[in-house]
Amino acid sequence: MHNKEFSKTAPRGPVLGIETSCDETGVALLRWEPETPGRGLLAHTLYSQIKLHADYGGVVPELASRDHVRKLLPLIREALGEAGLGVQDLGGVAYTAGPGLVGALLVGASVGRALAWALGVPAIGVHHMEGHLLAPLLEDDPPKPPFVALLVSGGHSMLVQVKAIGEYTLLGDTLDDAAGEAFDKTAKMMGLPYPGGPVLAKLAEQGRHGVFHFARPMTQRPGLDFSFSGLKTQVLLAWQQSDQSEQTRADIARAFEEAIVDTLIIKCRRALQTSGTHRLVIAGGVGANRRLRAELAAAGAKDDFRVYFPRLDFCTDNGAMIALAGAIRLASGQHQDASVHVYPRWDLQTLPAA
Ligand code: KG4
Ligand code: ZN
Numbered sequence: 001m002h003n004k005e006f007s008k009t010a011p012r013g014p015v016l017g018i019e020t021s022c023d024e025t026g027v028a029l030l031r032w033e034p035e036t037p038g039r040g041l042l043a044h045t046l047y048s049q050i051k052l053h054a055d056y057g058g059v060v061p062e063l064a065s066r067d068h069v070r071k072l073l074p075l076i077r078e079a080l081g082e083a084g085l086g087v088q089d090l091g092g093v094a095y096t097a098g099p100g101l102v103g104a105l106l107v108g109a110s111v112g113r114a115l116a117w118a119l120g121v122p123a124i125g126v127h128h129m130e131g132h133l134l135a136p137l138l139e140d141d142p143p144k145p146p147f148v149a150l151l152v153s154g155g156h157s158m159l160v161q162v163k164a165i166g167e168y169t170l171l172g173d174t175l176d177d178a179a180g181e182a183f184d185k186t187a188k189m190m191g192l193p194y195p196g197g198p199v200l201a202k203l204a205e206q207g208r209h210g211v212f213h214f215a216r217p218m219t220q221r222p223g224l225d226f227s228f229s230g231l232k233t234q235v236l237l238a239w240q241q242s243d244q245s246e247q248t249r250a251d252i253a254r255a256f257e258e259a260i261v262d263t264l265i266i267k268c269r270r271a272l273q274t275s276g277t278h279r280l281v282i283a284g285g286v287g288a289n290r291r292l293r294a295e296l297a298a299a300g301a302k303d304d305f306r307v308y309f310p311r312l313d314f315c316t317d318n319g320a321m322i323a324l325a326g327a328i329r330l331a332s333g334q335h336q337d338a339s340v341h342v343y344p345r346w347d348l349q350t351l352p353a354a
Contacts, residue, residue, distance in 0.1 A: 010034075011122070011330050013091025014042055014083070016076065016115070017323025020068040020108030021100025021128045022154070023049040023059045026319030027075040029083045032091075032327045038138040040327075043082035044320045046313075047071045050195060057194050058184075065103035072111050079319075090121055092335075094326020097125025098343030099155070105342035113340050122335035124326045129156060129348050131321035132283040134165070134328070135310035138320055143279050143308040148271045150264060153284030154180035154197075157226045158348075159271045162281070165328055166354040171271050172224025179260060179286045182228035186235050186256055190249050200253050201289050207254025208247075212238055214259040219266045224274070226267065231259055261292045265299055278305045288315035328354050 010032045019026035028044035030037070049067050053059050080087060095112030098105060109125065116123030133149045136142065145165060151158045157179040159172040177185065180197055187196020192203065214234050217227050235256050242248045268280055282296065293309055300307045314320055329335075332354050 009331070011091035011327060013089050013121075014040075014085065015092040015094055015323050015327040015330060016079075016090050016112070017319040017321070017326055018072065018076075018093070018095040018108040018112050019128075019131070019317055019319045019322045020072065020104050021096045021098070022104060022317060023053060023064050024317040025049075025068050025071040025075055026317055026322065027072070027079045028319035028323040029079050029085065030320065030323035030327050032331055034331070036140070037142065037324055037327070038140065041138060041320055042085070043079040044318060045075045045079045045082070046318055047075060054194050057188060059101070061101045061103055064101055065107055068104055068107040072107060076111075087115070088119065090115070090119055092116070092121050092326065092330045093123040094126050094322050094330070095123070096128045096131065096322050097341060098128065098346040100128055100344060102342060102344045105344065106340070109340050109342050113338060117338050122330055124329050124335045125341065126322045126325045126329075127346055127348060127351055128322075129158070130168075130351060131325045133160065133162065133168075133281065134325050135283050135314045135318075135321040136281050136308040138310060138314055138324055139308070143281055143306075146275070146277050147279035147281050147308075148268070148275050148277055149281040149283060150268050150271075151284045152179040152264065152282070152286035154178060154184065156284065157228070159224050159267060160348065161271075161275050164353060166351050168348050168351065170349055171274065172226065172267060174226040174228065176227050176229040177232065179226070179228060179264065180284070182232055182260065183286065186232055189232070189236050190239050190252065197285065198288070201257060201291070203250050204253040204257040204291070207250035207252070209254060209258070211251040212255035214238075214255050216259055216263045216266060219263055224267055224271055226263070228260070231256070257289070257291055261289070261295055264292060265296060268296065269299065269303065272305055279308065280305055281308045283310055283315065285316045288312050
């Protein structure tokens with residue numbers, strides 16, 4: 001709902017960004033600088049709940065919510081301290097409103113809403129995947145739309161055509177597991193600790209190329225959708241039938257990573273051709289994968305497209321990307337009324353233009 005008190009101008013002070021959609025509590029402060037948004041980043045803090053969930057082999061939603069309750073206010077104080085600001089200096093609040101775990105989202109939304117109401121500043125609920133998608137804008141020489149974005153996280157594998165900020169068309173999606181989920185489940189199958197993705201990627205560095213080979217799923221037929229569950233099964237069979245030595249585990253990790261990276265690159269190339277653009281943005285947790293980053297950069301140099309990545313810290317969940325996505329929308333006059341709404345499932349394509 002539009003509130004007339006707040007005008008269509010830059011927020012009058014730094015925007016507080018709050019991320020609590022899953023298992024990281026992220027907070028950031030961003031002063032609005034339209035041309036080079038990254039220069040306006042005043043502070044960012046993150047608390048990861050990895051240790052809390054490790055014994056369970058995955059995120060336990062109720063524990064996640066409770067930990068966000070414990071950590072969010074101390075993190076906000078820490079970020080304000082780092083930036084040398086007081087809470088009264090804030091010009092707006094942005095919090096992740098979805099998609100994500102409902103209880104976890106409600107913590108950030110309630111704190112964000114309450115703060116904004118108390119301070120009399122506008123607040124906005126941010127789409128988590130729009131946050132990821134815009135994270136590369138925090139780097140120097142930020143990409144300008146139109147571009148294609150590959151969003152690869154624990155919950156999503158999507159190719160999105162970005163005509164302008166807020167104008168998103170889904171080109172391809174996963175039919176089953178997300179890329180990050182495939183990393184995590186494969187790692188678990190081979191007995192690696194949670195969260196499996198980064199651990200498996202590290203192990204793959206010791207693996208030998210060519211000892212195992214897995215198919216590149218869905219690349220033989222046209223289209224931009226992904227499917228990773230068959231690959232997971234192939235890995236399971238290879239692992240069960242192997243000697244299960246340390247070297248074998250690393251060799252399988254290497255072949256699995258190569259299969260995922262190849263598949264993603266084939267689909268990215270296809271998406272660039274379909275959309276006629278030469279700019280590719282990579283975001284989400286799997287965007288931190290070193291093989292993916294190196295091979296995409298090489299593919300771009302060869303085929304004349306430019307690849308934009310967020311820095312490693314801003315690939316995985318963080319408050320800075322939420323502060324940025326929120327600041328862009330607040331600066332264009334958007335915000336919502338004071339009631340608390342979260343959207344555990346939320347289609348990126350339903351967002352309004354910014
Ligand atoms: O974006 P993110 O932090 O959270 C979600 O929104 O899901 O992504 C987390 C996902 C996890 O599945 C994790 O295993 C994966 O990103 N991930 C990686 C790497 N770092 C994080 N996957 C492969 N290689 C990595 N280096
Ligand atoms: Zn995420």
